[in-house]
Amino acid sequence: MKLSFTLLSLFLILNTPFTASANDKDLLKTAKALFGIIPAKQERPDKITAEQTELGRKLFFDYRLSKDGSTACVRCHQPQFYSTDRLSQSTGFNNNKGARNAQSILNLKYQTIVHWRNDRINIEEQALRAFTTPLSLGNSSTEEALKRLDLAGYSPLFAKAFPKTEKPLTLENAATALATYQRSLTTRAPFDKYLEGDIKAISAQAQKGLKEFVTVGCSSCHNGPAVGGRMMQKFGVFHDYWGITKVANPDKGRQDVTKKDEDLYIFKVPSLRNITETAPYFHDASAKDLDTAIRWMGKLQLNKDLSNEQVSLIKAFLESLKGELPKNFREAPTLSSEPYAGPNI
Known part of the structure; x- marks a missing residue:
């Protein structure tokens, strides 16, 4: 707005x-x-945007996508703490500690700066880098991160969310889905x-x-x-x-x-x-x-x-700035039953 x-x-x-x-x-x-109003009714997304939002939601909650199965986006951005973790330093793969307090991702749609030091261009870049940084999911390479997505059964969901792309399963598309989901999280x-x-x-x-x-x-x-x-x-x-x-x-x-x-x-x-x-x-x-x-x-x-x-x-x-958590955040999605693949894939 x-x-x-x-x-x-x-x-x-x-x-x-x-x-x-x-x-x-x-x-x-x-x-x-x-200031500005967060409207009671958000714009209804088209079919592709809805598919990308739901894909991003699943990725956000999925611990299997980290190198050791210990970390997901939701670990640092927990619904019960309004998308924070209440820690002085957030923890990622292998219990690596970040340098700063994790900020809430709620209402990022209305913000132009993502990180404390403004070292990310946008939410997409933050999501993309999270797959391979040791302070987040900790995968050793793009190939390793993609393999985890494939083993977890995400290929069909990427095909639905990105139907017009020749190769739907990419980290760039994963980052787009995660960003689309995060922008949907507003608290009126x-x-x-x-x-x-x-x-x-x-x-x-x-x-x-x-x-x-x-x-x-x-x-x-x-x-x-x-x-x-x-x-x-x-x-x-x-x-x-x-x-x-x-x-x-x-x-x-x-x-x-x-x-x-x-x-x-x-x-x-x-x-x-x-x-x-x-x-x-x-x-x-x-x-x-x-x-x-x-x-x-x-x-x-x-x-x-x-x-x-x-x-x-x-x-x-x-x-008076406290709002109600969106349903697609306070309730975790159903993920496939594929087991965690382990660090050596």
Whole structure:
């Protein structure tokens, strides 16, 4: 969904403080300009897209596709934890630990940045690389990954999902299917009903929290339908982040990818959808609870010591961003009964 505001209008909104006389309609108008609605009814997919989505769903949940049978996409993105794993460092093949906290994949459809360091062009590239990276499925080669797909009985499903291709069973097509599935995973929340004009869809506290969220400056980075996920930002604009988070080895962020000085400590601004369900927080999982994360963000990014009341109000707003999990995510698919082939295939 495209937002209707221009950069100029966004600038004016963010730099025009609310007054005590601002009423419900003023707040709603501002929120509509800053954010975007996840609609109640998603566009009905055509037959091929539906086949690709279901194929991607099966791939997402299938542990047999990893080198040792221990890992699948769902291992790091578990439904019961709103597509996270609640670990400081996610674990892949052979229990190899990743460097950062796994982000939720819910509502990626409304985000333009996939990874903490923006080192993936899109969801397709992330899915493609997952098949052979030792931090994910761990296959030694493309050929090995394809062999696992074939042994698991996927060839007919690829033929249905990619009927116009000469060779349907490819990792590129697998990545397309996984990306199509992930883009289908959206979580509509009470905040969306509010944006549609139902003032009572969120509590009075949440509305006060929304006002605080905008007034304090949080929405300068956390905006759009996903309430984030659209830009990169330095973590620690006003202070060294490790001075507050107390992490022993500060992550250099995007600089490790680009080798540019200006990218030091630059990370993705994460989506705040379902944020109440996805602790711990930040790339290094240093904030164990939401109150701490809110307070630290105020200090690090805005140079503001938020009061207990401000933290409580902002948290009330963030609670209104929790949506219902889509059925095709909370329920695992039925997979074929083909056994795991083992590491030496």
